Amino acid sequence: MASYNLLLLPGDGIGPEVMAEVEKLVGWFTKTGIARFETEKDLVGGCAYDAHGVAITDAAMDRAQAADAVLFGAVGGPKWDKVAYEHRPEAGLLRLRKELGLFANLRPAICYPALADASSLKRELVEGLDIVIVRELTGGVYFGEPKEIVTLESGEKRAVDTQLYTTHEIERIARVAFELAKVRRNKVSSAEKRNVMRTGVLWNEVVTRVHKNEYPGVELEHVLADNCGMQLVRNPKQYDVIVTDNLFGDILSDVAAMLTGSLGMLPSASLGAEDPATGKRKALYEPVHGSAPDIAGKGLANPIAMIGSFAMALRYSFSLVKEADMLEKAVANVLDGGLRTKDIAGPGVNAAGTGEVGDAIVREM
Amino acid sequence: MASYNLLLLPGDGIGPEVMAEVEKLVGWFTKTGIARFETEKDLVGGCAYDAHGVAITDAAMDRAQAADAVLFGAVGGPKWDKVAYEHRPEAGLLRLRKELGLFANLRPAICYPALADASSLKRELVEGLDIVIVRELTGGVYFGEPKEIVTLESGEKRAVDTQLYTTHEIERIARVAFELAKVRRNKVSSAEKRNVMRTGVLWNEVVTRVHKNEYPGVELEHVLADNCGMQLVRNPKQYDVIVTDNLFGDILSDVAAMLTGSLGMLPSASLGAEDPATGKRKALYEPVHGSAPDIAGKGLANPIAMIGSFAMALRYSFSLVKEADMLEKAVANVLDGGLRTKDIAGPGVNAAGTGEVGDAIVREM
Ligand SMILES: CC(C)[C@H](C(=O)O)[C@@H](O)C(=O)O
């Protein structure tokens, strides 16, 4: 039986609750003998700061480097609002992304038919929606230097962030988008602000060249990032794969996620480059939703985004494609059966708890 | 009779058509003797490039500096896609904003009751929507240096944009937002990415201080820009005034505009600082929509956003508040009467032309 190392980083807020449901599935895999997942657990975010004074320890980073995949819950909460910038909960996540080299963030926005009415958009605009945002995750304004606040002689402060992209960084994320489009509906929309930003000009140029030289059979369109935000609201189904930079990806993927009406349902995968020697790639899987401190600890959280992130791990890190399909089908069946947490239950319906939903999904398997 | 200088910059695409309707209103003002507007006209954008090889000439800039207000149509189109970066049509608009010091961009997103069904959002979420995005317009990543593409020794290229904000720039835009909130529903939401960007940290700090020292009576909330994008889709009516930086403002105001379902209806004002000696401020007014090359020259464009921009000029540049109210009422009456251009006519309805709608609004006055 194949055996893999999984590092679980539940984090803060509802993170531990939704991660507990994935642990049930891990147990199911071991029991059925399909695959064995050796799990380790560590701290990240606010809880790591409380325990160690940093958002993630070097030891946890070493474990993440050694793992076959990392499952990440969520970080942050008002409790840590006053923590120094370099130790804020998000710093743990950003360090993981950067040091594991997770440059490709795949964020599907799928509208489950059973939940189409939960969207703020009219049903016909989102029913059957299935798009993926491919967000560059280790470059751009998130990591460029200088990145600082200086106090001028006048006493005024001056803050700087630097948005930086190289040919290579754009090439590799473009390839991820084109490869994905090939097994989907064969269309890539590349979003930037070439009319204002030099990084947008280079982005446009490189994506155009990769398309021409390597993927001429895939349809490519260029769209300004502001217009892309508009078009997502106007008619999201016009898209298949959207590829964009770190900051635009942050906003556009959140807008896209909200369109589906099922934020608690959306998983994501952050992938590194394939190691040519081993064929392996580093990977981290996390739900799109945050730590939701307001409902933490109450057993109300929807575990489906976290479970879906595990399904993405099965697919992208362990090539357990059949099992990933099976798990996604199990989730859909449970939804169709009407068992739902509060966020998607609809008015007047008796909502199920986090554990009930997790148990039902394991039973379906 | 008070007399004012207006510089008209119709620009490209549908710009000249919608500007023509404003000229009818200018004529109406002169005829009624309420105010005399001396108008001059000049080129900006692609048409300026075709005539002079630049997106705006120095002579046109001098006229803009001398005018009491500038009315701007729209710029750009596929015809100029290959023009060098520094001469692209948008460069004309950016030069106007920067050299006139138009740091405060006010973008109302209003959902006209008669048009609520045109929104992609469910009616109850947008009916009666009335929010304003206050976007910083002369700083941030739009103008920070370095802003360049360099070719490295390896042959790779490296592109850089610089996001830069000083205390002073944030203070003055924060004040505009708080002042506006005071005459509206008394709430400001400040959007940034303080969890990732140093400019976001400074933004948050300065807005908090201006609030505490100068506007403690206004409600202030801080929201992460990605979450703001989500919340605009989920429940836009939670907002009153949103204040944000140049780049976030670009995207968030487009998302907000699209929520209303009436892009062809939304005006904007870009304002400079008040000159302490004269009490005057530089100002430019423009519709939120673009140049729409696909329908240009066909008499199909909706002139209401451009006319609404003229109403904002009456209000903010000429203190003709009663007349601004009157003009906005005239627009609403024409809409209620059912006369509509194609973009808002709804299926199966006979759409009116640009000129018909403009004439009807003048008649209402
Ligand atoms: C938590 C935060 C640093 C992060 C980001 O900005 O990337 C989050 O918003 C996301 O989208 O994963």
Ligand SMILES: CC(C)[C@H](C(=O)O)[C@@H](O)C(=O)O
């Ligand atoms: C035309 C372009 C330069 C401009 C911008 O990015 O500011 C436009 O999108 C806007 O929002 O006014």
